[in-house]
Amino acid sequence: MNIWNMAAKDLRIFLRDIPGLVYLILTPVIIIAIASFALSGMFTEGEVEQFSIPIVVEDQGEVTDELLSVLKETPILKLIDTYESDDGKESLMTRKEAQRLVVDKKAAIIIPKGFSENVKNGENAELIVLTDPVDRVIPGVVTDVLSQYTSKLSMANVVNSVGVTAVQSIVSKTQELNGVTIDPTNEIATIGEQSEHFTANPPVQVKVEKMETSDKARETTPFESNVPGYAVMFVLLGTTAAATSLLEERERGTLRKLQTLPISRLSILGGKMLSNFLTALFQMFVLFLVGHFAFGMWVGNSILGLITLIVATAFAATGLAMLIASVCKTRAQASGVSLLIVLSMSALGGSWWPLYIVPEWLQTVAHVTLTAWSMSAFNNLLIYGEGMASILPSISVLFGMGVVFLFLSVRMFRFN
Amino acid sequence: MSVLLADVDQNDEIHVGGSISKNKIVSATGLSKSFGNFVAVKSVDFEMYEGEVLGLLGPNGAGKTTLISMLSGVLRPDGGKATVGGHDILKDLNKIKKMVSLVPQDLALYMELTAYDNLAFFANLYGLRGKLKKERIHEALEMAQLHKYANKKVGSFSGGMKRRLNLAIGILNHPKLMLLDEPTVGVDPQSRNHIFETIKKLVSDFNMSVVYTTHYMEEAETLCDRVAIYDQGTVLDIDDTSSLLQKHGHKQLEIKMKDVDESLIEKIKNMKNVDSVNYIDETLYINSSELLERTEEVLRIIREKGLVVSKFNVRESNLEDVFLKLTGKKLRD
Ligand SMILES: Nc1ncnc2c1ncn2[C@@H]1O[C@H](COP(=O)(O)OP(=O)(O)OP(=O)(O)O)[C@@H](O)[C@H]1O
Numbered sequence: 001m002n003i004w005n006m007a008a009k010d011l012r013i014f015l016r017d018i019p020g021l022v023y024l025i026l027t028p029v030i031i032i033a034i035a036s037f038a039l040s041g042m043f044t045e046g047e048v049e050q051f052s053i054p055i056v057v058e059d060q061g062e063v064t065d066e067l068l069s070v071l072k073e074t075p076i077l078k079l080i081d082t083y084e085s086d087d088g089k090e091s092l093m094t095r096k097e098a099q100r101l102v103v104d105k106k107a108a109i110i111i112p113k114g115f116s117e118n119v120k121n122g123e124n125a126e127l128i129v130l131t132d133p134v135d136r137v138i139p140g141v142v143t144d145v146l147s148q149y150t151s152k153l154s155m156a157n158v159v160n161s162v163g164v165t166a167v168q169s170i171v172s173k174t175q176e177l178n179g180v181t182i183d184p185t186n187e188i189a190t191i192g193e194q195s196e197h198f199t200a201n202p203p204v205q206v207k208v209e210k211m212e213t214s215d216k217a218r219e220t221t222p223f224e225s226n227v228p229g230y231a232v233m234f235v236l237l238g239t240t241a242a243a244t245s246l247l248e249e250r251e252r253g254t255l256r257k258l259q260t261l262p263i264s265r266l267s268i269l270g271g272k273m274l275s276n277f278l279t280a281l282f283q284m285f286v287l288f289l290v291g292h293f294a295f296g297m298w299v300g301n302s303i304l305g306l307i308t309l310i311v312a313t314a315f316a317a318t319g320l321a322m323l324i325a326s327v328c329k330t331r332a333q334a335s336g337v338s339l340l341i342v343l344s345m346s347a348l349g350g351s352w353w354p355l356y357i358v359p360e361w362l363q364t365v366a367h368v369t370l371t372a373w374s375m376s377a378f379n380n381l382l383i384y385g386e387g388m389a390s391i392l393p394s395i396s397v398l399f400g401m402g403v404v405f406l407f408l409s410v411r412m413f414r415f416n
Numbered sequence: 417m418s419v420l421l422a423d424v425d426q427n428d429e430i431h432v433g434g435s436i437s438k439n440k441i442v443s444a445t446g447l448s449k450s451f452g453n454f455v456a457v458k459s460v461d462f463e464m465y466e467g468e469v470l471g472l473l474g475p476n477g478a479g480k481t482t483l484i485s486m487l488s489g490v491l492r493p494d495g496g497k498a499t500v501g502g503h504d505i506l507k508d509l510n511k512i513k514k515m516v517s518l519v520p521q522d523l524a525l526y527m528e529l530t531a532y533d534n535l536a537f538f539a540n541l542y543g544l545r546g547k548l549k550k551e552r553i554h555e556a557l558e559m560a561q562l563h564k565y566a567n568k569k570v571g572s573f574s575g576g577m578k579r580r581l582n583l584a585i586g587i588l589n590h591p592k593l594m595l596l597d598e599p600t601v602g603v604d605p606q607s608r609n610h611i612f613e614t615i616k617k618l619v620s621d622f623n624m625s626v627v628y629t630t631h632y633m634e635e636a637e638t639l640c641d642r643v644a645i646y647d648q649g650t651v652l653d654i655d656d657t658s659s660l661l662q663k664h665g666h667k668q669l670e671i672k673m674k675d676v677d678e679s680l681i682e683k684i685k686n687m688k689n690v691d692s693v694n695y696i697d698e699t700l701y702i703n704s705s706e707l708l709e710r711t712e713e714v715l716r717i718i719r720e721k722g723l724v725v726s727k728f729n730v731r732e733s734n735l736e737d738v739f740l741k742l743t744g745k746k747l748r749d
Pocket residue numbers: 416451454456474475476477478479480481482483521631
């Protein structure tokens with residue numbers, strides 16, 4: 001009862017603090033929206049992002065025309081073959097202009113003079129890609145697209161020249177031996193056709209198939225990872241800030257008064273824990289509701305699992321916040337320490353990016369943070385659509401951490 | 417000794433001033449508290465009785481707050497023993513907490529909440545419910561003269577209003593012993609009088625006892641039945657004001673006149689039982705334990721010398737003088 005009285009007082013103060021409430025809910029919602037829409041190109045299919053690439057065409061010929069038509073049909077590329085010169089006229093793209101544009105466009109394609117000719121004659125034919133080494137994505141994409149085409153061309157050329165050479169050698173030997181004249185034109189034409197056929201339909205191909213990983217066909221959006229990611233981070237920020245009200249009570253002297261009342265010290269701390277925990281729960285549930293109803297975040301296949309995980313995370317966060325408040329002497333100290341701990345845990349534990357992209361040893365280290373346990377469980381639920389069973393270890397660890405933190409905070413808090 | 421003390425409980429009758437018999441509410445022996453190497457309270461002994469207002473008069477840093485913190489269960493003493501209402505402060509803290517209330521020097525208020533919410537919060541923690549709770553809150557608001565402001569945020573209150581609310585919270589549980597830690601700091605004279613009236617009323621209505629901590633000697637003189645002169649964690653003397661004045665105070669003769677020379681001062685100094693003579697700012701200050709007898713002699717010499725007295729006064733000594741005598745320093749700088 002006293003615990004509830006203590007907590008109710010904190011909640012009443014909390015509800016009167018409008019800027020605090022805004023910070024608790026609105027800030028994470030804004031950050032989630034920004035982070036998710038910024039990354040949406042990497043997740044949503046259908047409308048693929050296009051890269052504008054300058055192209056300098058110095059050559060004329062059959063092969064060049066074909067290459068251009070292939071490139072124009074490549075959905076990821078948007079070719080820029082003209083530019084506006086100083087006098088305002090549209091001119092054909094030049095090497096000089098392309099070099100200037102690379103800074104901006106990150107890559108440019110040059111088809112040098114004689115390209116078609118060289119390909120036809122089976123001589124060394126080169127395409128040039130200008131790249132900006134700073135960018136890691138666009139030059140790779142452009143080079144890939146060109147390599148695919150040039151390897152097809154090379155394949156056709158090699159097959160053609162090997163075939164024709166073989167036929168001609170057989171023809172000449174047969175003529176020598178038998179003294180007859182043979183016309184291999186038909187065979188050579190057939191080789192040409194065949195090589196063209198195989199170029200269009202390579203015998204070895206990679207076929208990409210989409211698996212249906214859940215009952216419902218579903219596409220992952222950034223929200224399934226960003227909502228839990230930022231919810232966990234902001235709940236940690238929120239609870240650690242709320243827990244410093246314990247230090248505030250000591251600084252202001254209300255804690256001294258509370259100690260003269262017929263209530264135990266444990267109920268004073270218990271009340272703080274309860275109000276912190278309820279605040280954390282409220283914040284998390286609101287963020288997930290906003291995530292679901294406003295951003296269309298998928299809630300996974302196990303609502304019970306999701307709720308349990310939210311409760312476990314809020315509990316662990318409360319424990320951590322109480323521990324920080326108990327160890328620190330002043331509020332200023334506590335806010336500094338909280339910020340350091342929460343931000344490093346968010347980076348390390350996978351609030352900002354998925355854990356699987358970091359080195360394996362770091363993934364192991366990351367599991368000292370409650371964020372890592374929480375985030376991997378949220379990923380299991382919301383990205384892989386797994387059930388309660390898959391998150392039981394995380395939930396146990398989170399509750400365990402909470403209990404240990406709370407125990408330590410009760411032991412370490414100095415009332416006077 | 418300790419066995420004897422442990423046996424003392426609130427039913428032990430102590431006879432004060434002959435006929436009136438009173439119950440003991442606080443009894444402390446050898447109470448001490450240190451912070452690291454610093455000894456804040458040094459082996460304090462004192463007793464007080466139901467219905468008594470005891471002043472704890474001492475300068476900043478004397479250890480007043482530390483002493484009453486031990487009586488209210490905020491701090492655990494390092495040594496010594498004390499009982500409050502017959503209960504040991506080390507063993508029966510929970511019983512003590514129900515019958516004692518501390519009005520802390522630092523305002524123990526939640527500024528974000530209204531006056532009513534503050535009172536309701538503390539009333540809840542005292543276990544008050546329903547009608548009784550409402551009555552007590554009403555009574556406290558009345559005492560603090562804050563009825564009109566009950567639903568205003570405490571943060572918007574003036575310093576004096578906050579002080580009054582801080583004090584009002586202290587009566588919610590109708591304590592048998594109230595520990596008031598400088599409750600009138602920053603309060604205007606009118607509010608201060610109101611607070612005094614309230615304290616007196618509580619004492620007479622509920623036979624409540626009060627420890628009143630202050631460094632204003634006027635407050636100690638007007639409000640308190642007995643005063644403890646307290647400095648550096650030690651009670652130097654504890655008695656009612658008039659006895660303290662009698663024991664440690666001297667009346668002082670103040671004569672304002674011009675042209676006093678060394679020979680006159682020497683003459684007065686050599687009189688029987690004259691403790692000190694000072695001539696400052698055209699005023700002669702004379703201390704003596706036989707002031708009346710000496711006054712006659714002094715005035716005779718002045719007349720012989722043909723000097724003109726422009727002002728004449730016999731000043732009663734006050735607790736300030738007693739404090740100066742006992743500690744060698746002033747209450748406040
Ligand atoms: N928690 C503490 N840790 C260390 N020293 C302390 C602590 N509390 C009090 N002291 C020291 O003990 C001495 C007595 O302090 P206390 O607050 O009891 O004095 P006080 O008589 O109430 O003074 P004031 O009139 O200024 O309120 C002071 O020198 C103070 O610095």
